[in-house]
Amino acid sequence: MTYNEIRKAFLDYFESHGHKIVPSASLIPNDPTLLFTVAGMVPWKGILQGTEPAFAPRVADVQKCIRAGGKHNDLEDVGFDGRHHTFFEMMGNWSFGDYFKEGAIEMSWELLTRVFGLDPNRIVVTTHYSDEEAIKIWKKVAGKDAILLGDKDNWWSAGDTGPCGPCTEMHYDMGEHLPGGMPGTPNEDGGRWVEIWNDVFMQYDRDANGNLTPLPKQNVDTGAGLERFASIMQGKTDNYDTDLFVNLKRAVSDITGVAETDENVASFKVITDHLRSVGFAIADGVIPANTDRGYVIRRILRRAMRHGQILGHRGALLSKLYPALITEMGDAYPELAREQERVVEIIQNEENAFTDMLQNGMKLLENEIPKLNNAVLPGDVAFKLFDTYGFPLDLTQMILRDRNIDVDVPGFEKAMAEQKERSRANTKGTRIFWESQTELANTDDSAKYNPTDMKSKVLSILKNGEFVQSANAGDEVEIALDKTVFYGTQGGQVGDSGELKINGNTVMNVTEAARVDNVVIHKGTLVGTISVGDTVEPIINAAIRQQTARAHTATHLLQAALRHVLNEDVEQRGSKVSPDSVRFDFRFGRAMTPEEKQAVEDLVNKWIAEDMTVTHEEMTLDAAKEKGAMALFGEKYGDMVKVITAGDVSCELCGGTHIHHTGEIIKARINKEKSISSGIRRITMSVGTLAE
Numbered sequence: 001m002t003y004n005e006i007r008k009a010f011l012d013y014f015e016s017h018g019h020k021i022v023p024s025a026s027l028i029p030n031d032p033t034l035l036f037t038v039a040g041m042v043p044w045k046g047i048l049q050g051t052e053p054a055f056a057p058r059v060a061d062v063q064k065c066i067r068a069g070g071k072h073n074d075l076e077d078v079g080f081d082g083r084h085h086t087f088f089e090m091m092g093n094w095s096f097g098d099y100f101k102e103g104a105i106e107m108s109w110e111l112l113t114r115v116f117g118l119d120p121n122r123i124v125v126t127t128h129y130s131d132e133e134a135i136k137i138w139k140k141v142a143g144k145d146a147i148l149l150g151d152k153d154n155w156w157s158a159g160d161t162g163p164c165g166p167c168t169e170m171h172y173d174m175g176e177h178l179p180g181g182m183p184g185t186p187n188e189d190g191g192r193w194v195e196i197w198n199d200v201f202m203q204y205d206r207d208a209n210g211n212l213t214p215l216p217k218q219n220v221d222t223g224a225g226l227e228r229f230a231s232i233m234q235g236k237t238d239n240y241d242t243d244l245f246v247n248l249k250r251a252v253s254d255i256t257g258v259a260e261t262d263e264n265v266a267s268f269k270v271i272t273d274h275l276r277s278v279g280f281a282i283a284d285g286v287i288p289a290n291t292d293r294g295y296v297i298r299r300i301l302r303r304a305m306r307h308g309q310i311l312g313h314r315g316a317l318l319s320k321l322y323p324a325l326i327t328e329m330g331d332a333y334p335e336l337a338r339e340q341e342r343v344v345e346i347i348q349n350e351e352n353a354f355t356d357m358l359q360n361g362m363k364l365l366e367n368e369i370p371k372l373n374n375a376v377l378p379g380d381v382a383f384k385l386f387d388t389y390g391f392p393l394d395l396t397q398m399i400l401r402d403r404n405i406d407v408d409v410p411g412f413e414k415a416m417a418e419q420k421e422r423s424r425a426n427t428k429g430t431r432i433f434w435e436s437q438t439e440l441a442n443t444d445d446s447a448k449y450n451p452t453d454m455k456s457k458v459l460s461i462l463k464n465g466e467f468v469q470s471a472n473a474g475d476e477v478e479i480a481l482d483k484t485v486f487y488g489t490q491g492g493q494v495g496d497s498g499e500l501k502i503n504g505n506t507v508m509n510v511t512e513a514a515r516v517d518n519v520v521i522h523k524g525t526l527v528g529t530i531s532v533g534d535t536v537e538p539i540i541n542a543a544i545r546q547q548t549a550r551a552h553t554a555t556h557l558l559q560a561a562l563r564h565v566l567n568e569d570v571e572q573r574g575s576k577v578s579p580d581s582v583r584f585d586f587r588f589g590r591a592m593t594p595e596e597k598q599a600v601e602d603l604v605n606k607w608i609a610e611d612m613t614v615t616h617e618e619m620t621l622d623a624a625k626e627k628g629a630m631a632l633f634g635e636k637y638g639d640m641v642k643v644i645t646a647g648d649v650s651c652e653l654c655g656g657t658h659i660h661h662t663g664e665i666i667k668a669r670i671n672k673e674k675s676i677s678s679g680i681r682r683i684t685m686s687v688g689t690l691a692e
Contacts, residue, residue: 001116001233003244006226007062007091007332013115014060014093017107024064024333027284028293035293036066036281040090040223041200047096048202048219049163054096062226063090064333066277068296075300076394079270079307082231082238086300087276089226097217104199104220105137105168112170112197116233122173124193126183128154128166134201138168149184156200156221163215165203172196172232196232197224240269244328248272251324256313267307274304275318278347279325283339285567287587287679288350294679299392301347302354306398315355319347346589346679361389365399375404379411386412387419433462434480434516442518444483448496449616449657451485451540458534462521470531479508479522479530484538486522487545488515492575493552493656495520498540502528507536547579547688549657550665553614553646554604554687555582557662559630560650561603562586562683565596573680577656582685585676592673592681604668611663612647619643629653667691 001009015021025043027036034042040063046052068075068086077084095104112118120142127134129148138144146168157164171183171193180190200221204212230242239245249260249268260268278301281293288298301318308317322344330336336343368381377400385391397407434440440460447454462478463471471477479500489495495513499506500522507528514521522538530536555577562570566588574585592600619627621641629643630652644658645651659665669691671684685691 001230003226003230003242003328004331006116006230006233007089009115010091010111010224011060011062013111014058014107017058019058019060019093020056022059022061024062027064027066027281028286035296036068037063038065038067039063040065040092041221044094044096044221048221050215050217057096057098058094059096060093061091062332063092064088064280065090066281068277068300075303078273079266082240082269083228085227085239085273085276087273087280091224091226091229093220093222095220097219100218100220101134101199101201102137102141104201104222105134106141108170108197108199108222109142118172118232123196124171124173124182125168126154126171127168131166131168131201134166134168147182147184153183156202157206161206161208163202163204163219164206164212165201165218167198167200169195169199170197174232174237178237191237194228194232196229198222240265240272245269245272247328248275248321248324251321252311255317255320256308256311258311258313264311267310270307271304271317271321274300275321275325276329278304278318279322279336279343280333282343282346282589283333283335285571285587287346287589289587289677289679298350299394301350302392302395303398305351305354306358306395309358310402316348316351319344319351322347342589349589349679357390361385361391362399364389365396369403369405372405375406377405377407379408379413380415382407382409382412383415383419386416431516433465433467434478434519434521437467437480437519440480440519441482443481443488443520445486445488445520447483447485448487451542451545454483454485454538455535456481456483456538458530458532458536461530461532470529471526472529473526475526477508477524477526477530478514480519481522481536481538484513484520484522485540486510486513486520486538487540487657488513488520490515491655492555493548493577494579496540496548497524497544498538500530501537501539502530502534504537510538544579545657546659546664547690548577549659550688551579551582552577552654552656553644553658553662554608554665554668554685555584556644556646556650556652556654556658557604557607557665558582558584558600558668558683558685559586559652560646561600561607562588564603565599566592580686580690581671582683582687584683584685586681586683587679588681589679591675597670597673601668601670607647607649608662608665608668610647611661612649614647614658614660614662615643615645616658616660617643617645624653627651 011021025037029037029042041048047054066087075086078086113120125138125144125146126149127146129150135146138146154167156167174192174194178192180192181187182193202219203215205215206212227239231239234242236242249272252268252271253259278297281297286297287294288301289295305317326336364385382393382396385396386393393412437460458479459482460480461468461471463475486496497512498510500508507530508524508526510522510524512523514523555575559572571587573587576583618640621639624641624643628651641653642655644654646662666688669686671686673681673683676682
């Protein structure tokens with residue numbers, strides 16, 4: 001049976017047994033603890049743990065997964081055996097408070113032996129030693145005496161506390177010609193006995209003392225890796241010898257002009273595996289980048305290209321192979337064809353950048369290799385490759401491994417730490433001086449959203465890099481107050497400007513309010529004398545504050561319009577909100593067309609003309625999430641947050657200043673859209689009277 005036939009037979013069987021068939025969830029999980037969807041249960045985590053209601057009692061799916069980052073990482077093993085993959089498919093059937101152990105075991109056994117026709121005599125089962133119920137069911141259903149194992153092999157838990165329970169596994173005998181013993185024996189990993197199915201029974205809730213209490217609703221979570229299953233159905237001991245990979249490897253040969261041999265088979269495995277990870281991830285909205293999941297995909301793509309070069313290939317590779325991926329998997333996953341143009345463009349951009357990077361980096365390597373002592377590349381050289389040419393450490397190690405050269409990893413890490421320290425020391429402005437003032441009280445800036453008349457006390461004055469007791473007219477200074485109405489630069493919004501007065505007379509023109517931790521710093525030039533301990537009146541420039549607030553609310557409308565016109569995966573990657581312009585950076589894999597830019601601008605202006613109400617609410621972070629408020633990726637939020645909602649088109653967590661009706665924006669105009677890095681675009685926009 002081919003991959004497509006196995007998928008269909010699996011889903012047809014469970015549909016005939018009352019399961020709702022659902023498509024695979026995205027590889028981008030709704031779980032901040034994970035970079036990717038790493039298992040079939042990830043999309044159902046909330047239901048299985050009882051925090052979300054089940055939409056159906058029985059569900060079946062084939063879930064796409066990636067294990068290539070964080071604690072779930074098989075990247076380094078791909079290519080060196082026939083079992084590991086960064087991308088894989090997990091077949092699963094789920095019972096949310098419906099059938100339990102007997103139903104799950106009966107269906108598992110029937111599917112394996114009757115639908116797929118596997119020899120019952122080549123299947124052994126394992127259960128947890130305490131699960132007497134499952135032991136009896138196996139004897140009744142299959143006449144099998146289960147192998148009894150402990151927590152390590154046959155117990156599942158969500159964590160130290162919470163839902164947990166025993167599981168039962170089915171293992172298949174791949175043939176006596178292979179080494180290895182049965183499950184539970186010292187040589188169980190030899191390769192002969194392969195796990196093909198796992199039924200997890202979520203039966204208990206475990207408290208902090210280890211006590212187990214039966215759950216009010218018991219769930220079943222099953223899983224079977226499709227790649228491993230296909231190898232069994234096709235009589236192969238290597239997943240990469242199954243039909244899907246054979247066809248992809250044939251496409252690699254067609255592109256590179258190189259036939260697969262025993263000597264280069266590792267490169268063929270790496271390229272075909274990585275093609276799936278890169279293609280599916282980008283189709284799901286991941287953009288290659290220097291951080292988080294984008295960095296993982298960039299590493300995988302570059303690793304595939306390096307193996308293409310090992311085969312003697314130069315130039316584009318995965319972008320040329322992508323149509324073959326659609327041919328093999330497009331019927332099961334229509335998003336591959338739907339996103340083809342965007343995916344290929346993003347891959348091509350990455351491949352072009354990597355080709356230039358590799359060429360320059362290899363020149364440095366070739367110059368350094370003759371100088372090496374004891375066949376070890378110094379850590380500072382490896383770091384230079386990373387810092388200057390974008391070589392990840394593992395890529396340098398892979399290139400040098402072929403020449404039996406090691407890398408001084410501790411030296412690399414030391415150079416990395418030193419660079420970070422230099423970066424901190426070179427922080428813009430005078431932040432380092434203010435951070436040294438450990439006794440300085442936090443500024444009470446609670447009045448920044450609704451400025452009122454107030455009197456404040458001068459706590460500290462910084463002039464020419466020194467803290468002084470007083471300063472005079474003409475001095476450029478930075479001043480900290482005990483309380484203020486000024487908004488200090490934060491969250492992409494520039495700080496207020498205005499003035500400080502003493503007894504009604506201006507003593508300082510404030511050009512910008514900045515923020516150092518929880519202290520608001522008033523920067524500007526004195527027009528009179530000021531001393532520590534003086535009482536001043538902080539007064540913002542109301543007209544500039546209003547224009548900045550217009551710009552900030554317009555930024556929220558811009559993001560909503562981009563997601564509406566382009567796609568829901570558009571994600572903010574930075575912004576600068578100032579009174580004269582908006583700069584908005586977002587993740588998107590290509591240049592916008594003139595028609596798309598016009599559509600976005602028109603939509604923003606439509607919402608402005610509708611004069612929608614803009615609400616400013618403070619609530620708990622959990623309440624904001626329940627309300628559906630968007631958060632800035634990677635930003636840290638406290639327990640209490642501010643939520644800005646514009647009509648029914650935008651709802652975001654934001655600590656900036658905003659208007660109260662969209663009509664106050666007056667008008668918006670997109671000035672420019674351009675690329676600032678691979679996969680990241682930038683829009684500049686004017687608002688208010690500046691847009692007319």
